[in-house]
Amino acid sequence: MMKTKKNTIKVLSSSVIEKIAAGEVIERPASVLKELVENSIDASSTKIEITVEGAGFSLIRVSDNGLGMSSTDLEKCVVRHATSKINSADDLFMISTMGFRGEAMASVAAVSRLNVVSSDNDSGLGYAISSEGGVVKGIEPQQHLRGTKVTVRDLFYNVPARKKFMKTQRAEQLAIVRMLEQMVIPFPGIHFTVTVDGKKVMEIPECGSPRERIAAVGGTKFAQNLIECSEENDGVSALLYVSTPETLQKRPRFQSLYVNLRRIDNDSVTFAVREAFSRFLGHGNRPSFFCFLDIDPGCIDVNVHPTKQQIKFDEDRRIFGFIYRAVKSGIEKMLISKDDFRESAKTDIENLSDTYPALHSNAGEEGGGKDTGAQREKPKEEESAFQTILPFPASKRYSEKELDHKAESSVQLDNDDKDVLWNLIPCYQIHGMFILAPIKNGILLIDQHAAHERVLFEQALKDLHSGRTASQQLLFPVLFEVSPTEKAIIESGKEYFSGFGFEIADFGGNTISVSAIPAFLKDGQVENTIREMIRYLLDGRGSDAFGEPTKRFAAAFACGAAIKSGQKLSQEEMNALLNSLFSAKNPYTCPHGRPTLVRMSLDELTRRFLR
Structure with missing residues (x-):
């Protein structure tokens, strides 16, 4: 029998220790930027300029007009556990600053090429310190106004495994914009400027109140x-x-x-x-x-x-x-x-x-x-006779194919039911949410939103693949305000929005202009539809079920543009929806796997009435 070699305990090198520490503090480019901006805020800055290139992997630069650092403090700023914000263990439980651990700069330095220039006076002279992969190159005098400028280049260049597990550049860039959007809100007295890949995405001057800052981010109408x-x-x-x-x-x-x-x-x-x-x-x-x-x-x-x-x-x-x-x-x-x-x-x-x-x-x-x-939960004895068509836990995640298969096998409609000309059948809307329709051997209860989602999802995929979309030009463009994150979502998916029939342009500031929309959409639905799509994509919905961006955007479009719960439908609209649903490849579930319909047989009905 072969004996296994006994492992011995070793003390890790300082470079490995620094990279482990960096992994605890720095998850992605957005977390690097967050640490640097927090330091600028703690330095009593009234102006912070942020520049990002290549989703933060190529360049992150934060410049401020804060208190700055002396040459002595500058040397210490890249040393682990060096901070001006705590003096004893008791201070850890009385934190009133944004940053406090003394790890941020050292952790960033360990996984990038770092340069810090700072001055704590008005003489125009400051000092610069550089580090490459945690190896400090020393300090030297440099012209600099009061404040600090931190430049981070080639993030994760020496830990390629970390970079391998990052998301796409689009996703990382969006995370940066979203993080900054949240950070600027509680500091109305600070002027923030954010430039991404040479384009200014945020210009937020100082203002007098949190509501004004909310308006600068989310839009004036929203804030009012x-x-x-x-x-x-x-x-x-x-x-x-x-x-x-x-x-x-x-x-x-x-x-x-x-x-x-x-x-x-x-x-x-x-x-x-x-x-x-x-x-x-x-x-x-x-x-x-x-x-x-x-x-x-x-x-x-x-x-x-x-x-x-x-x-x-x-x-x-x-x-x-x-x-x-x-x-x-x-x-x-x-x-x-x-x-x-x-x-x-x-x-x-x-x-x-x-x-x-x-x-x-x-x-x-x-x-x-x-x-x-x-x-609010209904007692079991009061549960509806219309049992769900999906005989599996709703909380469990399934692939798109699994959802389709389970739904189709659980409630198969007869061919006679599928081939019905629904425009000849009277239907009834219930509570502005469901459509009740008679069929040969029972009744159907259809979720109007889920059903329309399925129809729009399949049509959107078809339009994206064929490159042909029915679109209508608006006589007057629809204008509305969005946040920087929402604008970034639109920009990142511009080809998809265009593929669905939207023509969206930047109107300046927080405002976008919509000059064309899908043919079936009404003017009054434009803003809500686009906002619903944005929120769907921001929430990450569909990222598990839909591996392809095309399907994810199609699901977002279907969710945003579909008939809403509470929306009144005419007899003709209900009939048209059912005709479209039963012409779909999979009429049984919406794109996310929720049932579109429930079938109840005549046998079940008669049993319920004790006949």
Whole structure:
């Protein structure tokens, strides 16, 4: 029997240690840029200029007019665990700055060619230090105004395995724009300029308030329609800007939380905002929101995640109740202030059932912190007779072919049913969501949105492959504002938008111009359709099921342009939809695998009525 060689413990070299540390801090080019911008913010800069080339792999440059560094500090800035922001272990639990670990510059230096120039005075003289793969080349005098300029070239050049696992350049560039879009919001006093591959993608001057900064990013109209909510109690204060009830969306444009100005993800806050809107949340809609939470740093732990993207509150339930009350109060004040609402806030909200069909009376109690999902869930004995056509867990991910096969095998329509001329059959719309249609041996219940998605998906793929799309020119272009990230999505998929029949051009600033649209689309649907497509792509939907970008964009188009839940249809429109659905290659599921229809046989109906 052969003996295996015993492994011995070795002390790693400093270069390997530095690359391991870099892997903890630097996930991708966007995380490098985030660390550098945070340093500029901490340096009290009022102007930050950012330049990116080759999705950040070729070049990342951040210049600021902040406090700058002396020659002594400059030498230390590329040393691991060297920082001006903490002095003792206790300081780790009282963090009030953006950066604090003292690892960023050293980690960046380990996997790139780095150059830092800085000056801490107004003499016009500064110092420069360079590093290549973590090897510092020394410091030398250089002309430089007060502030710091960091230049990162050839990111991951010495760790090609890391670069191999990066996403496409388009995806990395989008991640950069999206990260910057989130970072600039809580700092209205800083002028940000962002240039990507020689094109200026963001020019955001300093302004006087968070709402003005939100307008600079998301658009003036969007910002004007936000409800302002505020709350202060026992050392915690919150300022929120949230959607109005009538502008809720399935995929909201923004859901941003800033804790002591740091962009953070936290489920308690997101859920609290959503619960405050629970009376208005129909068909899975959600509010956009910006939440600026100011809290004692000693009450949070920022060390729970390597990228500082998540934090832990000492009292999650308290924060939930605090945010819930702030948003609920803001909504009620908004309703009272409107001319249409003269009674008390409670009466106003209860009387909105005609305007908001999703209104219900079992919203969570103030600050209760309990999910009302259990109250909304239907008891098993009340489940509909129209059982789902997909006999497999909805939470499990399946490929497109698996979804199609399972759906088709579970509810096969007779040839007689498929060949029906639906324009001769009376159909009935139910709750603006479903179409009820009789068939030879039973009835069909069709999800109008899912069915139209399937039709549009197959037509979009056909148009993209053939290069022929039915498009209509608009007499007057449709103009609307988008955020830098949304504009980047449109730019990255320009050939697909064009293939669907859209003609979209940059109108300057945050505005885009749409001069042509798909032939079937109406003028009033243009903005919502494009926004839905953008949100679909930003959310990463379809990335697992659709490996090909063509199918992913086609699914986004189908989702954005399809008939919506709540949209009233005429008899002719219902008949036309059914004719189109049953002409599709796979009429049984939408592009994402949801069922388009449920069949109920006459035998099942008669059993239900005990006949």
